Amino acid sequence: MIGSLLYLTATRPDIQFAVCLCARYQASPRTSHRQAVKRIFRGFSDADHASCRIDRKSTSGTGQLLGTSLISWSSRKQASVALSTTEAEYVAAASCCS
Structure with a gap:
């Protein structure tokens, strides 16, 4: 499901x-993550987006x-x-x- 959504982001x-926020949890997804992905498929309002728990750290790649x-790549959250x-x-x- 995440792969399909990533294709749609173009x-x-x-x-x-x-x-991208949901994609962070692909290694160990929970029911709440699946519900969030389904909500994206249905379309969501700003109220749903505002209710997400976000730590406000950027992701560097x-x-x-x-x-x-390509000889090396990295992606992680900033400290x-x-x-x-x-x-x-x-x-x-x-x-x-560095």
Whole structure:
């Protein structure tokens, strides 16, 4: 179900945040996660989105290429809460360089 939703995010960027939030729990899903995915399929209002429990930490993703080949990649939540998108990008860039 998550794979189908991830495919849809190319044409529906409004659901991307909710889908990525649900994708974090694919390793050990619970009934509440399945209900959230079903709610995304049905369409949800801002009230449903506001009721999600979110820790407000950004997710950083990096990928290192050698020529045209991907040799290393990483995706994880940042250790601190960024106050802006720019700050989150600086933290991600520093993490990638280190």
